[in-house]
Amino acid sequence: MGQERGIEVENLVREFRKGPRAVDGIDLRVEPGEVYGFLGPNGAGKSTTVLMLTTLLPPTSGTATVAGYDIVKEGPQVRASIGAALQEAALDPFLTGREHLHLQAALHGLSRKERRRRGQELLERVGLEEAADRRVRGYSGGMKRRLDLALALVHSPRILFLDEPTTGLDPQSRSALWAEVSRLAREDGVTVFLTTQYLEEADVLADRVGIIDRGKIVAEDTPEVLKAEIGRPSVEATPAERSERDAVVRVLSEFGEEIPAQPGAVAVRLSGGAAGLADVVRALDKENVRVANLRLDEPSLDDVFLAKTGRSLEGAGDDDEMDEAQA
Amino acid sequence: MTGSSFLTQVLALARRSTVRTMRQPAVIISALFFPMMFFSINASGLDAASKIPGFPTDSYLDFAFAFPLIQASLFGAITAGSDLARDIESGFFDRLSLTPMRPVSLLGGMLAGVVALGLLQGVVFLTIGLLMGVDISSGLGGMFVIVLLTVLVALGFGGIGAILAIRTGSVEAVESAFPLFFVAIFLSSINLPRDLIEQDWFRFIATINPISYLVEGIRSLVITGWDPQALALGFGFAGAIVIVAIGGAAASLRTRVA
Numbered sequence: 202m203g204q205e206r207g208i209e210v211e212n213l214v215r216e217f218r219k220g221p222r223a224v225d226g227i228d229l230r231v232e233p234g235e236v237y238g239f240l241g242p243n244g245a246g247k248s249t250t251v252l253m254l255t256t257l258l259p260p261t262s263g264t265a266t267v268a269g270y271d272i273v274k275e276g277p278q279v280r281a282s283i284g285a286a287l288q289e290a291a292l293d294p295f296l297t298g299r300e301h302l303h304l305q306a307a308l309h310g311l312s313r314k315e316r317r318r319r320g321q322e323l324l325e326r327v328g329l330e331e332a333a334d335r336r337v338r339g340y341s342g343g344m345k346r347r348l349d350l351a352l353a354l355v356h357s358p359r360i361l362f363l364d365e366p367t368t369g370l371d372p373q374s375r376s377a378l379w380a381e382v383s384r385l386a387r388e389d390g391v392t393v394f395l396t397t398q399y400l401e402e403a404d405v406l407a408d409r410v411g412i413i414d415r416g417k418i419v420a421e422d423t424p425e426v427l428k429a430e431i432g433r434p435s436v437e438a439t440p441a442e443r444s445e446r447d448a449v450v451r452v453l454s455e456f457g458e459e460i461p462a463q464p465g466a467v468a469v470r471l472s473g474g475a476a477g478l479a480d481v482v483r484a485l486d487k488e489n490v491r492v493a494n495l496r497l498d499e500p501s502l503d504d505v506f507l508a509k510t511g512r513s514l515e516g517a518g519d520d521d522e523m524d525e526a527q528a
Numbered sequence: 529m530t531g532s533s534f535l536t537q538v539l540a541l542a543r544r545s546t547v548r549t550m551r552q553p554a555v556i557i558s559a560l561f562f563p564m565m566f567f568s569i570n571a572s573g574l575d576a577a578s579k580i581p582g583f584p585t586d587s588y589l590d591f592a593f594a595f596p597l598i599q600a601s602l603f604g605a606i607t608a609g610s611d612l613a614r615d616i617e618s619g620f621f622d623r624l625s626l627t628p629m630r631p632v633s634l635l636g637g638m639l640a641g642v643v644a645l646g647l648l649q650g651v652v653f654l655t656i657g658l659l660m661g662v663d664i665s666s667g668l669g670g671m672f673v674i675v676l677l678t679v680l681v682a683l684g685f686g687g688i689g690a691i692l693a694i695r696t697g698s699v700e701a702v703e704s705a706f707p708l709f710f711v712a713i714f715l716s717s718i719n720l721p722r723d724l725i726e727q728d729w730f731r732f733i734a735t736i737n738p739i740s741y742l743v744e745g746i747r748s749l750v751i752t753g754w755d756p757q758a759l760a761l762g763f764g765f766a767g768a769i770v771i772v773a774i775g776g777a778a779a780s781l782r783t784r785v786a
Contacts, residue, residue, distance in 0.1 A: 257622050280626050291619030295548040307540035308627035310533075336551070352623065 205233040205359060206269035207392050208254065213263035215249050223249040225416030226263065231394055231409075233359070236386045238407025238424075239396040240502065246416040247396035248288055251364045254394065255285045268360055284353035285362040290345040294338030298329050298348050301337065302355060309356040323351040327381065343374030350381065360392045361385065367402060375402075382406055400502040412506055419509040428500040434475045435460055435498045437468035441491035448490045456481055461507075466494070475499075534636075537629050541637020546644050549607065559603045559645060560652055563596035567653075568660075570595060570719070577720065584721055585751040593662045594746040595718055597674070598739065600649040601682035602709050608642045609689025609702040616697040631781040635774065639686050646682030650675035662750065670749040673759070677749075680766040681742050685709070687773025694780040716740040741765040 208231040215224040224246040231237040241247050252258035254267055256276040265272045268282035292301060302320035311319060324333045327347040332340065340348065346366060353361060363382065367375040383406060385391040397403050403410050404424050411421040420427055436456070440449045446467065450459070453469045456477050462468035471477040478497050485492060506512070549555055571589045578588040585591050615621040624634060654664075654671055664670050692702045715730070716739040725731040734740050745762015748755035 255626060257625065277628060281628050283626070285626055287619055287622060289619050291623045293544070293548060293615075293620055295551045296544065300544070300547070304540050304544050305623075305627065307536055308624065308629045310536070310628065356627075 206266070207231040207233045207235065208237075208265070208267050208360065208394060210250075210254070210265040211263055213250070213253060213265055214261045215246075215253060215258065216261045222416050224253070224260075227413070227416070227418050229411055229418060229421065231392060233392050234386065234390045235408045236382070236393040236395060236406050238403035238410040239394065239413060240398070240400070240403045240410055240506075241396075241413035242398055245413045247398075247413060248364055250413070251285070251287070251362050251394070251396055255283060255287075255362055256280055281356075282358060283360045283362060284356065284358035286346070286349040286353045286364065286366055287362075288364045288368070290342075290349040292337045292340075292345055292348060295336060297334050297336055298324065298340070298344075298351075299333040301348060301352055305352045305355045311356070319355060323354060327351045328377065341374075343370050343377075346370060346374065346378060347381075350378065354385075358391070360394070363393060363395045365396055365398065367397070367399065379406055400506075404502055410502065412502075412509060414506070414510045414512075420505055424502060427502065427505045430505070433457065433471050433473075434500060435468050435470045435504075436478060436481055437462050437466050437494075437496045437498065438481075438485070438492045439463070439466040439494040441493045445490055448488060449485070449492065452484045452488050452490055453481065455484065468498075534630060534633055537633035538636040538640060541624075541629075541634060542640030542644070545608070545611070545638055545641025548611070549641060549645060555607055559600060559607065559649060563599040563603065563649070564653065564656060566599060567592060567596040567657075571660075574719065580724055582721075582724060587661075587663065587751075589660065590662055590751050591747065592719075593657050593750050594743045595713075596653050596657075597650065597678045597746055598681060598713060598718065598743055600653065601646060601678060601685050602706075602713065604642050604645045604649065604682045605685030605689040606702065606706050606709070607645070608638055608686050609693045609705075610699050611641075612638055612690055612693035613697060613699040613702045616693065617699060625784075631784075632778055635690060635777055635781060638690060639683055639774070642682050642686035643679055646679040647675065649682075650678040664750055665753040666749040670754070674746055674749050677742070677745055677762055677766060680763070680770060684766055684769030684773050687770060687777050690777035691773060691780055694777060694784055712737065713739055716743055718743050738765040738769060 208229070210227060210229045212226045212228060213224055214222060214226050216222050227250065239247050239250065249258065253260045254265055254272060256272050256279050259273060267279045270278040270282065272279055296304070299320055302323060303316050306316035306319055324330050327350060329344060329347055329351070332344060337345065337348065350366065366382070367378055370378065379402070382393060382395070386393050395406060407424060409421065409423050410427060411418050413419070422430070436453065438449050438453060440446050443465070449467045453459070453467055457469040457472040460468050460470050473480070475497060482495070571592045574592070575588045577583060578586050578591065615624070654674065658664070664674070666673070689702060692705055696702065715733045716737045717725070717734050718739070722731055722734050722740060725734055741761040742765055744758050745766070748758035748762070752758070
């Protein structure tokens with residue numbers, strides 16, 4: 202293929218029988234070599250979007266191209282261009298890690314010699330050399346995820362889809378996977394489409410973030426721009442005595458609008474930015490209001506989500522009836 | 529990246545299918561043990577049937593020898609169908625679908641595993657049958673044909689298992705079909721020659737049941753020798769089941785893998 206192409210999506214829709222629109226007319230564009238974080242709560246439409254873009258689920262309407270190929274009309278070309286680690290690490294418990302890699306490599310047309318070389322290279326890269334000849338049913342969740350990633354990379358794809366790759370992983374395995382995804386993007390120039398419900402993951406890995414809620418993209422830009430859009434940091438103060446809460450509210454409200462806070466605390470978005478913190482401290486001191494805790498918070502992607510949807514991302518999907526796994 | 533050849537794909541998938549079956553001793557033991565157990569029980573418990581006037585042989589052991597072969601083919605088909613459905617449920621099927629693999633290769637790989645298990649079962653049962661005193665009238669050549677017909681039957685049943693797996697994507701659905709297959713075997717001439725079945729409805733069902741002709745094809749090689757009509761019907765029905773089942777499975781796969 203000539204010029205490298207990323208992902209282009211136009212008005213993509215997926216409806217399920219007797220269900221709401223899982224994906225409701227989304228538009229997005231992922232440039233070659235970019236890490237695109239697709240952030241949203243459970244049931245928001247992330248996995249359904251990935252299934253459509255990887256040709257595993259036909260869209261109801263709309264168009265999308267991946268690596269320049271139409272996902273409906275040019276399925277085989279799309280599949281040859283991409284690697285994918287879907288939500289569940291789909292592995293055969295009776296095969297070893299090495300056997301998985303050899304099977305995948307054979308199906309991708311690698312020669313016998315190349316299969317061995319590529320298999321060993323990937324096992325080393327994901328840190329599974331020692332477990333390579335053990336059956337997968339004895340692997341931990343983190344090991345399965347790493348093997349899953351290695352399998353997605355067997356044929357050196359230019360575009361990689363990772364659907365919630367770190368869900369359920371311990372912090373150490375999560376960090377190792379983040380490091381490998383970063384390396385793939387920075388060193389190998391692989392385009393990565395990453396879905397996640399973890400704010401920190403999107404913040405650390407993604408060049409740009411699309412926030413999806415109830416099938417619609419509600420915000421899209423770099424994490425920095427999105428946070429800057431929300432703008433100002435917030436300050437949260439916890440009164441030393443419950444009786445002093447009203448006084449804290451009175452003082453803080455002079456510095457910005459009140460926002461939701463931890464139980465017992467009062468928080469405002471600082472209209473004057475972080476520099477206003479010193480003034481807040483002085484004002485509290487002047488009013489003789491004692492505080493047990495005072496915290497300055499930079500805007501997070503959760504704040505962005507809150508601002509765009511009126512809900513916090515944490516737990517936002519809990520009451521969502523739609524099960525994306527049914528996709 | 530160029531796609532791999534059809535043969536490479538089939539071999540890789542057949543290897544996987546065989547390796548995973550061989551690593552499940554319970555599956556192998558069930559596939560070998562239960563048909564032989566039923567065979568032993570039937571042969572000893574129903575031996576008096578061979579005294580019925582018109583019964584084609586004086587050894588019920590010889591008469592019943594088709595049973596474990598047919599039942600084993602069914603076991604193999606259910607195992608293969610369940611494995612495929614499990615792949616669909618677990619997402620492994622999606623993983624394979626994301627490679628340049630041709631859908632028909634997946635079917636070929638799966639059925640190659642069925643054939644491997646069918647061959648193993650055919651050879652083992654033939655050996656045990658001979659040790660138990662089964663007399664194969666058609667001789668050594670007939671033994672090869674018995675194994676061949678057994679493998680063909682396994683292939684046909686495997687195709688039906690594949691259709692169930694692909695259409696439902698559910699291990700439970702495939703396994704729940706097992707009793708239906710089992711009933712279909714018993715509603716054939718598996719335990720008595722059709723002309724000795726007294727009940728009209730039973731004889732009618734046995735006559736329209738293709739399994740009767742598979743059984744009678746194998747049985748003819750054991751107790752009659754070379755019976756062209758029985759063999760033609762046996763291979764004819766087995767071939768037809770293979771064509772319809774594998775054709776149906778391939779069509780279902782094409783629908784599932786867009």
